[in-house]
Amino acid sequence: MTHTTSSCPELQALLKSLDAQRSHILDMVDGLDAKDLRRPVLPSGWSCLGLVQHLALDVERFWFRAVMTGDTSVIDGRRRLVLT
Numbered sequence: 001m002t003h004t005t006s007s008c009p010e011l012q013a014l015l016k017s018l019d020a021q022r023s024h025i026l027d028m029v030d031g032l033d034a035k036d037l038r039r040p041v042l043p044s045g046w047s048c049l050g051l052v053q054h055l056a057l058d059v060e061r062f063w064f065r066a067v068m069t070g071d072t073s074v075i076d077g078r079r080r081l082v083l084t
Contacts, residue, residue, distance in 0.1 A: 014068075018060070025052060 029037060029048045037049040046054075066074040 021055075025055060 029052065032048060038047050040047050062074060065071045
């Protein structure tokens with residue numbers, strides 16, 4: 001996945017890094033059938049599909065909203081979750 005929509009070097013570096021990380025994760029699960037994607041592989045019960053969903057929905061969303069846009073409510077909300 002290549003992004004060429006911006007001439008901002010920082011944004012291009014971020015997108016390049018995200019593309020590399022996404023490709024790495026997708027390469028790890030490539031070839032697994034639906035059953036294996038959903039099979040728990042960790043003592044916590046997480047599956048490969050659960051890990052991919054976590055990275056896409058939780059981690060990337062947090063970084064974009066909190067770090068890139070400076071949305072402090074995201075940081076404060078996560079801090080409250082950790083402290084409880």
